[in-house]
Amino acid sequence: MRLLLILLVLILSRNPITAQTNTYTISFENAVHHEAKVEVTFPDLNEDKLSVRMSRSSPGRYALHEFAKNVYGFKAMDSKGKRLPVSRPDPYSWNITGHDGTVHISYTLFANRGGGTYSQIDETHAHLNIPATFMYAPTLSDRKVEVNFKVRKDLNWKVATQLPLVSGTIYAAPNLHYFMDSPTEISDFGLREFNVDGQTIQLVLHHNGTEEELNTYFEKVKKVVLAEQEVYGELPRFDYGKYTFLACYIPNASGDGMEHRNSTILTSTRSLDDGGMERNIGTVSHEFFHAWNVERIRPNSLEPFNFEAANMSGALWFAEGFTSYYTGLILCRAGLSSPEEYIEGLSGTFNYVWNSPARQFFNPIEMSFQAPFVDAATAVDPVNRENMFISYYSYGSVLGLALDLSLRSEELNLDDYMKLVWEKYGKTQTAYSIEDLHQSLNQYAGAAFGDTFFNSYIYKSEMPDYQSLLGSVGVLLKTNPEVAYFGASVSLDGDGNGEIKTNPKMESPVYKANLDKGDIITSINGEPFPDGKQFDDFLSQFKPKDILKIEFERFGIPKSTDVELISSPAYSILPMEKDGAKPTKKQLEARKAWLKVE
Template identity: 65%
Template sequence: MRTLVLLGLFISALATAQTNTYHISFDNADHHEAKVNITFPELKSNSVIVRMSRTSPGRYALHEFAKNVYGFKATNSQGEPLKFERPDPYSWKVSDHDGTINIEYILFANRGDGTYSQIDETHAHLNIPATFMYAEEFEHRPVTVNFDVREDLNWKVATQLKEESGTTYSAPDLYYFMDSPTEISDFNVKEFDLDGQSIRFVLHHEGTEEQFSEYFEQVKRIVEQEKAVYGELPEFDYDEYTFLACYMPNVSGDGMEHRNSTILTDTESLAEGGMKGNIGTVAHEFFHAWNVERIRPDELEPFDFAEANMTGSLWFAEGFTSYYTGLMLCRANVISPEDYIKGLSGTFNYVWNSPALQYFNPIEMSYQAPFVDAATSVDPVNRENTFVSYYSYGSVLGLALDLALRQQGLNLDDFMKLMWLKYGKTEVAYQIEDIEETLKEYAGEKFATEFFSKHIYDSKRPDYQKLFESTGMKLAQEEEKVYFGASLRATEDGLEIVRNTFKSSPAYKAGLDSGDIIISIDGNKVTTLEGFKSILENNENGIVKVVFKRFENERETEVSLEADPSFSISIDEKASQEALKNRKNWLEAK
């Protein structure tokens, strides 16, 4: 996320500048512990504050990594103990040194994903901010780190850090170090060359070589199709990009982009659904190598490791990337055009049937990221009625913009390419107004102003009926189905409402809420979802009497059923030849 200095200057800097050195070992991996040692040399001030990060690149919420650190010690160059105090929950202030401070601590780590670290007998899966302390005043110093791998477990190191020798790696500054996740395990590697740069896929899994080869062929086609959108690859540092994939039963599903690498984690093996189930994350995260890593929102520069990071551009940075995720799978022949089009319905309904749109437009929805982006809280929230994911919101807006542009003889690919040339290749951070101005430059002022005023600064739904017709698709509403408006699960006592009921839905208007247990409908006891559905479908007057339990007390209400507001998106078998041509140009490989 920072432009690196030229390699020659970096080598020179390493030779002359004071370097902070890190060392990590994993003797107690069975109990998820690592031992970390850090040396800060050539110190000028009497006191130095070292801290654990509270955030991580690619995340927008606070994560408080300090909670997993203990056994802290500080010594000088002679190994003599130094005084330290805790000015806040995240920091250690060390004083009265002799020009050098040595830090030692134990890290507990047992969540393998894109945000946290995990250490066990299968691997050391390290997200750097969740693993290593830092001193902000030395952010421009080079860093070297030695990973003391478990040779008895045949561990190897994979990372975007620069290999110096053996298991010692380097970064030109703190930011690059913090942005460099590392997988240490007995992994496999495949790579291919594209335009003089190496695309590596590191895979830690329990599958076969044949499965990896099949998966890797899909990865290659995706990389080639995403490059085709922008016309070129980014200039990856050290001419190398690395996918760090860990498909193991002990990890948590995730994907997290970084400057020259990405973390991919999932419990599904390639043999047990991961061949298709995991590949979408590959497409999403690699697209980020352009959109968000280099075409970067101004509010995220520089990234703040001490506070939550907020930007109103996530509908574009994450949402448009989500739009291209499915499109790239289609163009890379990983999924068929029919499956791609059919798959649009779920996201479409989630967004456009949400009551949350009356509260927030896409920009304001992006501002919710510090509260929803893997954030945790113990008090209940009303997200069902107040929040639509900026991933999904931006995705359906990206779809609308692409189809609208194509009606003008343009397309979203070329607009993204223009954003790349203006803000990505140059690595000049953009503001929301810059997206609008670039769209004016590409498609004209009237088109851009109307799109932004209706769909970005407001929450109006585009005319998808016409947009879909232009590419041989149909949009239909499921009006023959009955709509109740509550998410239910079967219990021994009845059907429990497990989420807040949707505002303006029949259940909401009848006063039903999360936690209520429906006992009977029209005098018929209900204990299964199938029975509940059957009663509603056979109701003739559109009103049902519901007996439910709340706080151990039985209550009764009437629910006026409505037509299902859901839409279906499908291929129009009667589409014109022009529409079929438009769809082919949209979905075919480039």
């Protein structure tokens, strides 16, 4: 027995557990030109050929992103520094042979988009989304990862990430998936934190503003965190006892927000003193709600996340859409917007969904399937989104509103349904199906209620009776039949004419008149196009049933048509008292319970 123990110690000393750790180093000497130098070591290899690749997708995104296009100067060596043969089986992969059990690779990364998907490197920061930055070996995905972020001390850079600290600027991940899900902000940022039920909530803010602005904004963030905790009754148990908001509000960033398991990216070009204090907080509300809904209450269609392909899910109307419903509601409950602002702010999303022709083609599940085509995906061919797509964010948001108000008419509420789903699927880390959501609603509100909601509004694309539902909380839903409607967006071109900028809405006046996107309107009713005036303002002088005689050019050929205007289908949503009506005591009490305001 003693001999066996000695042999075991000798084996472990020669092959320590750390040998099963893939190590990364990234440095930023040429940050001024948006470059990073990346080095990776894969030790203790058993296979003759090692395949490494760049990801094609990123946690929280559903479309393909070709990160490999920004990699160059690739080299592979063995443990002694010998250059190894490399072949390229596809645009995303590198196959390495002839190694001695260790492969050391190095490459240069170009990165200049600071948002929730790509990376950005310059002399203000190194903003790193891991899939856009680091190569990986798919066959070694279960290995531990360590990464050394070699900060620019001359720029006073520090590291912020959900990765646990090893020492200095070295951080660890238990496996590839957690590593890929761990965005990192390296900059001269400000830091604020507070404790909630034994866990730390951090706000890391990279901005050009003052400490006072950071303090003020941090108070708003705290209110959001506590209001969302109230929905579920508790915070998630964060893996390392900490949750970090990684905020970059700088001119060179790109507006975005992206949830991760124990952190979120928040980026905006709006500074806190230029409207960002109010406008950026909505992204905070949305992304932190994802700490429950999508990160832990997780659809089975996204498990496991595939780094090599697009990730499609039919549950985004719930994962993203219900989160969007709570985004504005939480700001109201937290006292960061007034009830009137919140209620009137519902109009835009409601009109977008209610008046879209797309519901005749796809239900909310099928709209969710469109995510790989729209979620920051890029393509050069024109599409007909105006008529065949409704964002699952918006679609799910208005359905969340309807479900909440419908439940409240039964003396129930959406908060408690979300708590039930949290208990069943979030806390247990059990990925759910859409049928699971259906059955959970049946469990909470009864089979008749749950079946009606899912069969009418989720599996089909019918719409609830919003007028009655909003009326139950003293809110008015109304149209103005005197306002004229055209059916497409028109703006000035360089020659003082009007160019149709969007695909006409199906069955709208402009659609029926056979006008199309790209047509150039040269005159209306014999007069030149109204140069210097917004087209909507120009239309305000006309009434429904008025006819506009339009001269236009298509592909340089003069044409003419008549457009008969109709009443605008747009609705206004507002408190009844703003329209001169007096809500009942019951309606006002229901509104207070809904918005949680006095």
